[in-house]
Amino acid sequence: MGTYVPNTEAQKQAMLSAIGVGAAEELFAAVPREMLVDHLDLPEGLSELAVRQKVSAMAGKNRVYPTVLRGAGAYRHFIPAVVKSVTSREELVTAYTPYQAEISQGILQSIFEYQTMICALTGMDVSNASVYDGATAAAEALAMCRDRKRNRAYVSACADPQTIQVMRTYCFGSGMELELIPEKDGRTDLDALKAALGADAAHGADAAHGADAAHGADAACVYVQQPNYYGNIEDARAIGEAVHAAGAKYIMGCNPIALAVMETPAACGADVAVGEAQPLGLDVAFGGPYLGYMAATKAMFRKLPGRIVGQTHDVDGQVGYVLTLTAREQHIRREKASSNICSNQALCAFTAGVYLTAMGAEGLTRAAALSMSKAHYFAGELEKIGLPRVHSGEYFHEFVTRCENPEKVLRALDDHDILGGLPVEGGILWCVTEVVTREELDRAAAVIKEVC
Numbered sequence: 001m002g003t004y005v006p007n008t009e010a011q012k013q014a015m016l017s018a019i020g021v022g023a024a025e026e027l028f029a030a031v032p033r034e035m036l037v038d039h040l041d042l043p044e045g046l047s048e049l050a051v052r053q054k055v056s057a058m059a060g061k062n063r064v065y066p067t068v069l070r071g072a073g074a075y076r077h078f079i080p081a082v083v084k085s086v087t088s089r090e091e092l093v094t095a096y097t098p099y100q101a102e103i104s105q106g107i108l109q110s111i112f113e114y115q116t117m118i119c120a121l122t123g124m125d126v127s128n129a130s131v132y133d134g135a136t137a138a139a140e141a142l143a144m145c146r147d148r149k150r151n152r153a154y155v156s157a158c159a160d161p162q163t164i165q166v167m168r169t170y171c172f173g174s175g176m177e178l179e180l181i182p183e184k185d186g187r188t189d190l191d192a193l194k195a196a197l198g199a200d201a202a203h204g205a206d207a208a209h210g211a212d213a214a215h216g217a218d219a220a221c222v223y224v225q226q227p228n229y230y231g232n233i234e235d236a237r238a239i240g241e242a243v244h245a246a247g248a249k250y251i252m253g254c255n256p257i258a259l260a261v262m263e264t265p266a267a268c269g270a271d272v273a274v275g276e277a278q279p280l281g282l283d284v285a286f287g288g289p290y291l292g293y294m295a296a297t298k299a300m301f302r303k304l305p306g307r308i309v310g311q312t313h314d315v316d317g318q319v320g321y322v323l324t325l326t327a328r329e330q331h332i333r334r335e336k337a338s339s340n341i342c343s344n345q346a347l348c349a350f351t352a353g354v355y356l357t358a359m360g361a362e363g364l365t366r367a368a369a370l371s372m373s374k375a376h377y378f379a380g381e382l383e384k385i386g387l388p389r390v391h392s393g394e395y396f397h398e399f400v401t402r403c404e405n406p407e408k409v410l411r412a413l414d415d416h417d418i419l420g421g422l423p424v425e426g427g428i429l430w431c432v433t434e435v436v437t438r439e440e441l442d443r444a445a446a447v448i449k450e451v452c
Contacts (some may be wrong), residue, residue: 134276
C-alpha cells in the first residue's frame, strides 16, 4: 500500500501498555524458548533500483510466448488496461471477509455486482460470491445435488480430466459414487447416459441397456461441460431432458466467454451452472489464483456453498449491501455441512466484474465471435496441410486434429516462439482466442506444413 504508515515507537508502547505488557516479546511467553529465533542472518538491504534489476533478471528466465495456441482450461484473452487500474486502487482492495457490513460496503457491492453479471451470463436466478476455481465449483455442485436417496453422480468423460480428478476426490471424501458417461465422437454419448439413468430416461431405448437401469433410481445429478474439453458443443438440451426425466439434477460447466454467443445453461434446463471464470480478466498466471463461479435456480439456491451478497436499504433509505445467506454449518458444524467452503475469491471476482463491465455485452460477444471464427479459420488451414479434425460437428474455439508426430510439430513451433496445442489421445488439442492474429495463424500453419 503506497499510503501505509507504520506505527511509531510511542504508538507501539501505548498499545502494549493498554494490554498490560511491557514489551512485544512478552506476547510470546507461552512459546518454548528453543522455538524462538534471536535474529535472522539476512544480507544488507538493497536500493529500489537494485531490487528492481534483480527481480527483473529473475523474471527474465521465464519463457513468455508471443503466440499461444493452447487452452485446455486456461485461456489468454485480451484484458483492458482499466481492469488492472481499477482493481489495484487502494480504496477498493479491502479485507475479503465482510463480516461487518457497515464497514465493508465496497467489497460487498463488488461481489453483488459480480453475482448479478454471472446470473446475466448464465440465465440462472442466483449466484454465490465465488469459490476457489472451476474444478472446485464442479465438485461442490455434485454435493449440492446429493440427498439420502440419491447418491450417484454421472459425469461426462468429455469433461476436463483435472476437473474429473477433483470431483473424484470430493466424492471419495463424502462417500458419493461417481460414474463416467463415455464419449462418442468427442461428445457425451447420449444413449449411454439414458441407459445409465434407467428406463424412465431411456424412452424406449434398446433393452440391451436394461442391465444398467438399476442405477437410474439413485442418480443425484449429471455433469456436462459446455463446450467440452475437446472444444465440441454438446447437445445440452437433449441431455437436460434425459436427466430430468430420471428425476436427477442437471449441472452444466460452461466457459463464460462462450456464453456470450451460446444458449445459457438456464435455457438448456440446467439446475446448477458452474465454471472457471479465469477468462474474465484474469491472467493465465502459472495456474492461479483462479475463480470458480456457481449459479443455480431459485429451487436450489439454499444449497449453494459459500456466501450470497444481497442489496437492501438502511433506516435512511440509502442503498446498502449485506451478506444475505451463508450456511452456518460451514463454519461451526462442519461434520453436518454439505460444504466446508467458508471463503471466496473476492479479489478475483472483483476483477471478473470489472472486466465484464469494461467489455460490456457487445465487447464480450465480439471476443467470443472472434475466438470462434479464428479457430475455424485455423482448423481449415491445418486440414489443408494434412491435419484434419478428429471429431465432426460444431465447436467453439478449441478443436482436436490428427497428427502422426505431435512432439515434432510442437518442437518446431516452439523454435519459432509459438506455444502449440496440447498433445491428447489421437492428436493435438488446439485453441485460438481473439488475441491471436491471422498473420500469427498463417505463420504457425507454415511451420507445421514444413514439418509435415
